Amino acid sequence: MSSDAIRIMVIDDEIQIRRVLTVVLTQHGYDVREAASGGEGLSLAATLKPDLIVLDLGLPDIDGVEVLHRLREWTQTPVIILSVREDESDKVVALDAGADDYVTKPFVMGEFLARVRVALRRRAEETDEPVLTFGELTLDLARRLVTVRGEKLKLSATEYEVLKCLATYKGRVVTHAHLLRTIRGRHHHGDSHYLRVYIAQLRRKIEEDPNHPQYIITEPGVGYRLTTTG
């Protein structure tokens, strides 16, 4: 393993999860370290300074969100949360506390790896980009121009803001609350039903088949993400 390899730390108390993640991530060229508890993870992170942390929310010793808080006290390293489907509110809390993305158990490896890549990209490309591309969707932030499949889109100001917010997250999930804050900056109250309507409108303009969205993906109970063929 070359020292240039991206280092990922997996904090999960279940050995099966650690095992399968280590095997797959290593296969994809990452350098993987494991920690079996929150305490172990925190001290290991301080010495290893990993490029990405995979953190399970259901840790036995310290609450996963608490681990996240402590990490965020000294590092901005990307964190991906692992959790069980039913704890939707926990995921939102973790995302608001500084987690970059999440994966629900049982997860699909392809999805997991994609989120790892996206989270790492954030770190690598800290500089602002004027043009963001997602498959056949392009946003030119400098010129406020949106094209999909070669055609220019006509968006209202708020629709544009929502899309821009999703786009700047470059594939990471954006919580409802965060999107609403973006809209609230304008004149609306920013209640959740507005968001639903804007997303529906955006989908109608962007997606080839709004019934099978490929770009704007709903993460139930959490928020939305902009991706290419999620």
Next chain:
Amino acid sequence: MNTPAPEKPIDLLASVGPFRSRLPAVQAYLYPLLSVALVTVVGKIVTPFFDIVNVTLLYVLPVLVAAVRWGLKPSLFASFLGVLAFDFFFVPPVYSFAKADPKDLAVLATFLLVGIVTATMATRLRNEVARTRKEEKRTLALYSLSQRMASKADLDEIAQTFARTAAEAAGGQVSILMPEKGSLVLREVAAHPRRGTRLSEKEQAVVQWVLEHGRPAGRGTETLRKATELVFPAKAGKNTMAALMIDLNEKHEALPSEQAQLVEALANLAAVAITRIRLAQEAERVQWLMESDKLHRALLNSISHDLRTPIASVMGAVTGLLEAESVRNGETTKAFLEMIKEGATRLNRFVANLLDMARLESDTLRLKTEWCDIQDIVGVTLREMHDAVRDRPMRIDIPPDLPLVAADFALIEHVLINLLENGVKYSPPGSEISLTVRTSETALLVTVADHGPLIPEHERDHVFEKFYRLQYSKSTDGTGLGLSICKGIIEAHGGEIWVDPSSGPGNSFTFSLPIREQPSMQAEEEEGERHVV
């Protein structure tokens, strides 16, 4: 809900209490005086034609009338007055009290005796009749009370009626206390509560004694007679179900025996009614336990079968892969792996169904309601079901600009997953499955239709029951839970779910979600926002 018409009060008080003349004392004595005077006048008129002995008979009349109408004392007064009048006005020498003939004294004495006896006996007879009539009224009142009680099913209503009636009968505050789960519960208090509803320790002691011993205690009885209240047991057979505590006003030494008897009768009626209700509650509970037991057994069977089946396929595929190289090639490996993936997915969905069912059963299903776009939910469902519907042509028909629905996103997603899963499972491979959304005036209607064999009409309601499997599908795996969960979820949202034959061959499952008033949306155009080109 209509409040039932207030019931006519049962007038037990009219059947209780001694008969008292309604007239004040002056009149009670004035009328006998007048009637004696009247008789004297009449006597004077008829004397020329009849013997004076007949006049004595006339003087018996006021005595009788007084006895019947005004009581013993007035009638004695009438008799005494009659003798005097007879002596004065009729016995020679007339208009004087002196007697010429000593025999006349004897006559007068006899007459007085007759008067007294008549008065006494007439009064007694009158009282007897009055008492009988009272008792008859009381029996009738108790009977109609007991009839009324027979129809009531609510413990509180019964306690209320009894307390009120007893309070009327006893003329004091009545509290009904029942032992419940080891402690004493104050069920009902009636008639001008002038103090709080907490029992003092002394009162509690008296009530406890009564409940234990099944005999009245308190003021006026042999037990605990220093107490300020009187407590009656409400007994049905040997069991004391409750205690009636009567708080007498200070002036009462003890409850008059008639009223005490009445209260006792009421208490026993109450006990019978309470016993009846308790038995009915017990019967319901046993019934519920039996149903619950049946359900548990069905659930265990289902779990055993439906968990084990996908695990079996996973085990089979995995051990197949672990086997020595022998018959393996890339395609077989891929097939095994797909089997494992499918097995795991099915297990995951089964767990989701079980969790949903547990939430529905526990009655604490709290919907996480938010404004939802049905197209959004469909999109998530289709992504989730991607593999399952892979080999099926899917026809999705969702019109634009549908109203938002207030719903629990995840639960509606589960409903759609279950319906689609069923559609795939019970229709021929490769046949089309459609999902259509429409609106009615009051609801959003979502229909999932397949080309599978029609569910017979008589089974169309039953399919939504837990663990129900159609006659022809017993061999297919699956819990039989899916549709009942859908029903539970949809009904929790205030909607309905049903199955119809679809327009094409096959079944069509439709559920409705009520459309509430849409949240207000300020149009952007009003603000004059500039559009992005």
